[in-house]
Amino acid sequence: MVRGLLHTSNLPQLQNLIKRDPVSYKEEFLQQWNHYKSTRQIFQINPGEQPSHFRELVTFISQVAPFYPAETSEFPSHLSSLLLESYSSLSPDIRHSLLQNLVMLRNKGVITSFDLLKTLFPLLPRTTSSSLRAVIQKTILTDIKTANQRTKNHKLNRAVQAMLFGMVERGMDGAVMGDKGKLRSNPNTSAEGLSNSGDEAMWAVVLTKELWKKGVWNDAKSVAIVALGCFHPVTKVQSASLHFFLGNDEGSEDSDDESDGDTINVRSVEHKREIKKKTRGGDKKIRRILKTASKKQKRKNVGDTPNFPALQLLRDPQTFGEKLYDLLQKYDARFSLDHKILIMQLLARVTASHQLTVLGFYTYVLKYLTHHQLRAPAILAVLAQSAHALTPPDALTPAVRKLAHEFVHPGVGPEVVAAGLNAIREICRRQPWAMEDDMLGDLIAYRKSRDKGVMVAARGLLQLYREVNPGMLKRRERGKTASIGMSQGNQPTPFGYVEKPAADIEGLTLLEDHLRATHGEDWGSGDEEDEEEAWEGWEIESASSADSSDSGRWIDVESDGGDHLNFSESDGEDGKSGDKIRKDDEPPGAANRTSTLATTKILTPADFAMLNDLRIKAASKAVEDGGGTAAKRKLASLEATKKAASSGAADDTTAFISESDILGPRKKAKADYEERVASIARGREGREKFGSQKGKRRKETPSSSTNREKARNKPIMMIMGSKGVRGKKKQSLHEKQKRLRAHIERAKKAYH
Numbered sequence: 001m002v003r004g005l006l007h008t009s010n011l012p013q014l015q016n017l018i019k020r021d022p023v024s025y026k027e028e029f030l031q032q033w034n035h036y037k038s039t040r041q042i043f044q045i046n047p048g049e050q051p052s053h054f055r056e057l058v059t060f061i062s063q064v065a066p067f068y069p070a071e072t073s074e075f076p077s078h079l080s081s082l083l084l085e086s087y088s089s090l091s092p093d094i095r096h097s098l099l100q101n102l103v104m105l106r107n108k109g110v111i112t113s114f115d116l117l118k119t120l121f122p123l124l125p126r127t128t129s130s131s132l133r134a135v136i137q138k139t140i141l142t143d144i145k146t147a148n149q150r151t152k153n154h155k156l157n158r159a160v161q162a163m164l165f166g167m168v169e170r171g172m173d174g175a176v177m178g179d180k181g182k183l184r185s186n187p188n189t190s191a192e193g194l195s196n197s198g199d200e201a202m203w204a205v206v207l208t209k210e211l212w213k214k215g216v217w218n219d220a221k222s223v224a225i226v227a228l229g230c231f232h233p234v235t236k237v238q239s240a241s242l243h244f245f246l247g248n249d250e251g252s253e254d255s256d257d258e259s260d261g262d263t264i265n266v267r268s269v270e271h272k273r274e275i276k277k278k279t280r281g282g283d284k285k286i287r288r289i290l291k292t293a294s295k296k297q298k299r300k301n302v303g304d305t306p307n308f309p310a311l312q313l314l315r316d317p318q319t320f321g322e323k324l325y326d327l328l329q330k331y332d333a334r335f336s337l338d339h340k341i342l343i344m345q346l347l348a349r350v351t352a353s354h355q356l357t358v359l360g361f362y363t364y365v366l367k368y369l370t371h372h373q374l375r376a377p378a379i380l381a382v383l384a385q386s387a388h389a390l391t392p393p394d395a396l397t398p399a400v401r402k403l404a405h406e407f408v409h410p411g412v413g414p415e416v417v418a419a420g421l422n423a424i425r426e427i428c429r430r431q432p433w434a435m436e437d438d439m440l441g442d443l444i445a446y447r448k449s450r451d452k453g454v455m456v457a458a459r460g461l462l463q464l465y466r467e468v469n470p471g472m473l474k475r476r477e478r479g480k481t482a483s484i485g486m487s488q489g490n491q492p493t494p495f496g497y498v499e500k501p502a503a504d505i506e507g508l509t510l511l512e513d514h515l516r517a518t519h520g521e522d523w524g525s526g527d528e529e530d531e532e533e534a535w536e537g538w539e540i541e542s543a544s545s546a547d548s549s550d551s552g553r554w555i556d557v558e559s560d561g562g563d564h565l566n567f568s569e570s571d572g573e574d575g576k577s578g579d580k581i582r583k584d585d586e587p588p589g590a591a592n593r594t595s596t597l598a599t600t601k602i603l604t605p606a607d608f609a610m611l612n613d614l615r616i617k618a619a620s621k622a623v624e625d626g627g628g629t630a631a632k633r634k635l636a637s638l639e640a641t642k643k644a645a646s647s648g649a650a651d652d653t654t655a656f657i658s659e660s661d662i663l664g665p666r667k668k669a670k671a672d673y674e675e676r677v678a679s680i681a682r683g684r685e686g687r688e689k690f691g692s693q694k695g696k697r698r699k700e701t702p703s704s705s706t707n708r709e710k711a712r713n714k715p716i717m718m719i720m721g722s723k724g725v726r727g728k729k730k731q732s733l734h735e736k737q738k739r740l741r742a743h744i745e746r747a748k749k750a751y752h
Contacts, residue, residue: 011060022067029064033071036061040078043086055097062101066108076102076111080119087126096132099123103139113143114159121163125199140207145216161221167204168225174233176327178334198234205229205240212244212310223313230346231323235339242342245349247307266293267673308353317354321347325358341378348385349656355390362386362395369402371416377659380419384426385657387434393495396434400424404439414451418664421446421457425464426657432468433495440465440472453664468492481630508595510614511607515597612642 011032018025036057043054058079065072079098087095099120106116120136127133144160147153208225211217229241273286314320324347328340335343344365351358368379380403387396407420421443428435440461447458465472469492470482478486597603603611619635627634671679711719719725731739 015063018064062104124203148216164204164225168201168228171201176233176331179235180336201237209244220313223310242346311353321350321356321358344382348382351386355388359395370406371412377662380423380662381657387427387430391431393433400434414454418453418457419662422662422664425461437472504594507615511611512595512597
């Protein structure tokens with residue numbers, strides 16, 4: 001082969017030869033390198049002129065750069081400067097090529113991950129191409145995830161988090177624009193600069209949310225980035241940050257395409273597809289629209305699950321809650337109602353999680369407590385969520401009084417009354433001292449209402465105060481259990497009182513008796529293989545499993561054979577106080593003893609599943625033996641807990657209130673078209689098309705059809721001249737009446 005033939009058109013061949021023998025072909029590489037530098041200088045002088053072979057030169061140098069590190073040491077910085085400084089003047093093909101070559105240099109180890117990310121982060125808010133933006137986002141997420149795959153790359157994570165924090169912080173000096181009315185901006189800041197800072201902060205929040213969802217980042221620094229975004233001047237950034245803590249993906253950049261999922265008419269889309277011309281592109285578009293609508297509906301049915309780890313990792317929850325309230329109060333006129341409800345939801349959940357005290361919020365929310373208020377159930381849920389055991393009753397009493405006056409009176413519908421009673425019950429469940437005696441008597445009087453929702457809500461409020469403070473009820477309303485408890489000297493829990501920690505697991509004696517009955521007296525002497533079998537099928541990989549090789553595993557603890565802790569003596573002398581701690585699902589023989597199973601054996605998930613089944617079985621037996629309404633409520637609670645656990649729901653979700661809890665039980669809504677079609681399809685299962693069950697049964701035994709069935713299938717023109725038809729036409733009125741009476745008599749005999 002002649003080396004003179006190795007010119008620009010032979011770059012792939014020269015690239016192959018250099019990879020085989022870099023030393024021998026160094027001179028040819030330097031020729032191409034000089035050619036690249038001259039082409040780059042021409043481009044810097046005249047950015048509008050972009051040589052056609054520039055992409056091939058850049059790709060060639062990127063491929064062979066690892067073999068000549070000294071000569072190409074400045075090459076990655078050239079590509080970065082071209083992308084960052086001359087981005088607007090580059091053609092889309094050259095932008096994509098430069099980006100691909102930077103990623104190639106990272107994969108070949110020429111540059112570090114941080115060098116690549118320093119270039120990619122500023123490009124996200126600048127690019128207008130959806131395809132290029134998707135490539136950049138995927139590259140960033142993949143690179144950070146790969147760097148943290150084996151162990152946490154703390155150096156890279158700290159550097160990237162500092163970069164993202166700076167992206168959010170750069171736009172914090174602007175004025176809050178709001179999402180209602182005209183856009184407002186700081187006179188010292190241009191609208192274009194504020195928009196760019198908003199896009200930059202938006203991408204910082206979106207990337208942090210994605211890395212959190214993938215389990216790559218799960219520390220307080222990533223939470224601090226999104227927490228700062230909750231106070232950004234751009235409402236779009238605020239909404240995305242708020243939704244992160246509320247536990248859904250709304251408000252993010254990726255969900256913009258799916259924002260119209262609720263308005264998609266599936267029937268209309270399918271009908272248009274049937275009548276229009278069939279094309280492959282049209283089929284893809286229909287599938288994409290239907291998939292978007294399905295995902296939106298599925299997310300709507302599942303509901304929002306609060307992001308508990310993020311709420312717990314807030315560095316200063318009290319200051320965070322106070323700043324949310326200040327934001328809500330200061331810009332009340334600029335925010336729309338939906339955005340204000342988002343802020344109130346987050347404030348309520350932070351308050352409930354950390355038991356904060358933000359007294360001004362209860363005064364602020366009073367103006368929204370009217371029955372004609374838009375999204376009233378959501379506001380009532382927020383108010384109930386914000387109350388907890390350490391909330392001063394004086395701050396909640398005006399809100400409870402306002403709810404009673406606005407929602408619970410004969411001038412509104414039963415749905416409004418039920419919502420008001422449910423909201424009051426949820427508030428008083430968290431802070432019983434917020435209720436007044438005379439008001440309580442008026443509210444529980446609605447338990448005699450004819451509407452089921454109102455009756456259930458009022459009975460729930462009555463049952464609550466029978467348990468927490470029966471002294472506020474009249475004697476005839478207290479019930480048997482509460483009256484006996486008051487006669488024994490039981491007192492309601494005072495304000496600010498913290499209950500003692502539990503000394504035992506509820507119903508653990510049931511599991512101990514079951515294991516002893518199943519395995520005999522030597523049930524606790526199993527070996528390690530039996531323990532591993534008990535854990536098989538129950539292990540779930542946690543999001544933080546990549547932190548270290550030992551995370552998410554149990555540590556084997558050897559028993560020294562000594563005496564274990566015994567809590568049975570804490571019940572008091574002669575076991576007198578043992579009756580007070582007896583559980584509803586325990587048998588009478590297990591009331592005055594505490595199980596030592598938890599101190600002698602590490603309970604596996606299989607053990608807890610068996611414990612739940614035993615508790616349900618004991619509660620069912622208590623109901624059959626006449627345990628009353630208390631036993632029925634206990635059984636319903638255990639069954640609901642088991643159902644939630646089987647569906648994969650977190651146990652902590654019960655601590656948060658949804659709008660359905662405020663609305664209470666309602667009548668079944670009218671089925672839509674899809675539900676009716678599904679019901680019809682279920683009814684046709686196992687049937688032939690257009691065939692009745694009667695015909696199917698007759699076909700099981702061979703037989704001919706009757707003359708009546710044959711007459712049904714005859715054409716109309718064949719029976720028009722028959723005797724039966726002509727005779728009906730000639731009947732008199734008396735004959736018709738006589739025939740009708742005979743038909744009625746036969747019908748009566750058939751039904752009776």
